[in-house]
Amino acid sequence: MANVWHGPLPIGRSPDTLPRHPWRIPVALWIVALAIPLAVVMFFLLGFILFAQALGNGFNSFGRGLEQALKADQAAGTAANDAAAAVGPQFGSLSPSVLNMRLPKYQWVDGTANVPYSAKRPIVGMVTNGTHIETAIQDLDGSCSFGLTITSSTDPLTTQNHVLGLGKYYRLVGPGTYYQSVYNAPQCAADQAPASGWISWPQSVP
Numbered sequence: 001m002a003n004v005w006h007g008p009l010p011i012g013r014s015p016d017t018l019p020r021h022p023w024r025i026p027v028a029l030w031i032v033a034l035a036i037p038l039a040v041v042m043f044f045l046l047g048f049i050l051f052a053q054a055l056g057n058g059f060n061s062f063g064r065g066l067e068q069a070l071k072a073d074q075a076a077g078t079a080a081n082d083a084a085a086a087v088g089p090q091f092g093s094l095s096p097s098v099l100n101m102r103l104p105k106y107q108w109v110d111g112t113a114n115v116p117y118s119a120k121r122p123i124v125g126m127v128t129n130g131t132h133i134e135t136a137i138q139d140l141d142g143s144c145s146f147g148l149t150i151t152s153s154t155d156p157l158t159t160q161n162h163v164l165g166l167g168k169y170y171r172l173v174g175p176g177t178y179y180q181s182v183y184n185a186p187q188c189a190a191d192q193a194p195a196s197g198w199i200s201w202p203q204s205v206p
Contacts, residue, residue, distance in 0.1 A: 076135040076147030077179025077201035079106055079124045083133050084149040084177070091128040091151070099126065111136075111190035125190035131155045136190040139181070144188035148198060149177045177201040 071078075086102045087094055096108035109115060111127025117138040125136040131152035137145045150157055153175060178198035185192070 072139045073181035074179045076137045076145040080135040080147035080149040081177040094128045127190040134193045138188045144185035146193045
């Protein structure tokens with residue numbers, strides 16, 4: 001005869017319902033407790049890295065902007081220096097047509113012309129007087145860049161009082177190339193180049 005138990009069921013949970021690994025709960029809590037501050041640290045670290053990159057890009061852009069602005073200010077000085085290098089120390093009867101043949105990267109015009117801005121091939125006004133050449137180029141922002149190259153120490157401009165900028169030079173004392181930029185000049189023409197304020201060319205961004 002089978003032994004049948006008719007008594008009451010055992011009080012409590014079934015053995016199958018008891019946690020088999022009771023240590024898993026505190027370990028999970030520790031993982032969560034460590035993960036939250038770690039995530040916060042990683043979040044701020046990532047933010048700092050992105051900020052540093054943005055700041056570096058900003059400084060690079062600022063530096064490039066300064067360099068481009070300086071090149072624009074010196075554009076006519078660069079053109080004057082290029083002209084001197086192309087034709088030699090004696091300008092003589094130098095004309096826009098001669099420079100257009102020798103330096104086609106510029107469009108050379110007479111020194112009386114009010115030169116407009118050109119995004120592609122710079123339009124350069126030029127006027128010469130034996131051993132110096134003066135140039136003018138219009139910039140995008142309305143500035144007129146003037147250039148001056150002197151090829152002889154006996155040129156009359158070297159005996160005139162041409163005060164230069166940046167506290168580095170005080171007079172035109174000999175051959176060399178100079179530039180200056182005039183914002184919203186009344187006329188951007190080479191024959192309207194100022195008689196003072198010339199800066200030694202080239203200057204570089206610090």
